[in-house]
Amino acid sequence: MIRVLFSAAEAAWPEWKEPLRSSFAARGLEVDLGRHHHPDKVDVIVCAPNGPVQDFAPYQGARLVQSLWAGVEGIVGNTTLTQPLARMVDPGLTEGMVEYVAGHALRHHLGMDAVLKAQDGHWDPLVPPLARDRGVTVLGLGALGSACAAQLAALGFRVSGWSASPKEIAGVTCLAGADGLTRVLRGAEILVLLLPLTAETDGLIDAAALGHLPGGAVIVNPGRGGLIVDADLLAALETGAVHHATLDTFRVEPLPAEHPFWAHPGVTVTPHIASATRPETAAPVVAENTARAMAGEPILHLVDRARGY
Template identity: 45%
Template sequence: MPVVAFHSSLDSPADWEPALRRHLPDLDWRTDERPGDPAEVQAVLAWKPPPGYFARFPGLRLVVNLGAGADALLGRDDLPAVPISRLNDPGMVRLMTSYVVFAVTRHARDIPAFEAAQRRREWRYIHPRPLDACRVGVLGLGELGAAAALALAAMGYTVRGWSRSPKSLPGIGCLHGEAGLRALLAATDVLVVMLPLTGATRGLLDAGMLALLPRGAALVNVGRGPVVAEAALVEALRSGRLGGATLDVFDREPLPPEHPLWAMENVLITPHIASITVPGEAAPDVAESIRRVLAGRPPLHEVQAGRGY
């Protein structure tokens, strides 16, 4: 009988328990309200649990991170050396892809200019550009990034992608390494940041890197806030070096009310909702990971601590 504990500040146990029980009928489900004996817990489904949370489970064998990015788990002093599995469900991929397509299209079709004209009650005509005239750069070609890049290319955008190691995707110009990153930035009209947060990506897009983008380019960040140096981002938006941004992730979340990004008319802010987990679609993989680990095998979608994702 798998004994599984649940803790999340975003997801509801009422959604996860029935979804997981369909695949693990003998599940023993534990929550903060129904804790039982912590020593019996073998797996934990968690999203940003409080400090010390994992120390109560001496028999822990698996942690399932309820999200795509596991940076909040890595480096914790209460987490034993057990496998960490991240989510990769079709619903999450579809939601992320829809957000990226929306954000890129919003900039490519000059929607912010029309929104500003509407506030002035001004009929402003801007002649549409062909979609292939808009050069989109996607940083990060993992499961989410690759799906978004392919969807944009299928719509007719000119898409190039960058990743840590060489990748190949149909219809996408794939680059890697520092030289590849610089080349991509220099030829990008809308930059989509979909990188995980690691030691190598923290602050990757600093003032120097942002300056490589053509003047007036737009930035979309759906990866992690600290991948983009926030002070440099604010200055680039103020100066017009960047023409606009759609931001779903930030250094601090919630974004403090006094933050200058709130007052910028060329910025669209959303509260980290580009993609969420769909329990019914994620549960089969989660159940399989639990079964595998209890049988002495690695879980699905295992996080490699050395890489940070």
């Protein structure tokens, strides 16, 4: 019997318990799944980084800590966490992110905000360029970034991507390193941020980085709020260096009511909905990784502690 501890908000338990149980059964695993197990008996911890388990030291027998979130910056630095840590990568999460990014990229490319504002009885044709004439840059080419870059390329955009390590994606110009970052920013009429939040990427999009963008660029950030220096973005919006920013993640969440992003006409705020972890598509990933951990096989999406993701 494999003892699996579910450590997330109490409200999450009803929506997760049956998909997890079904996925474990489909994988042929005999599992005792619950929210309360004696630490000495736990084999696997399935957790949200903000869940009730914050001290992992008592769970030394656990062979896996499986995060329910794609981002692990809230847990990877926990010094009590010495067990193998896996981040969540699942088909539903990826599909949701691709749809969000493609939808907002097309929205800005087609100038839909201006079109909707123009519904005042005046016939004013606003013809956008073709996608092939629009430069889109994706920063971060992990599982989510690569999928988004590939979809944007399939839509016909001229896509560049940047990552810490070299990548190859069909139809995408991929660059790495400091020089590569400057090059991709210069062609980013639409800039999509999907980098993990690490010591190296915190505040990466500052006044210097924004200064490399072509005038009137648009930013779409469904990645991590800490990637952006808020004051520098607001300044760039005021000067017109950045035309609009669609932001889904923020340094403080929920975004405080007094934050200037809420009232700024050049900012669209969405409440961290770009892509959620859906139990029905994520539970099979948990089951697969549980089976792998118990069999001593390689764990999917294992976090590199040194890199932070």
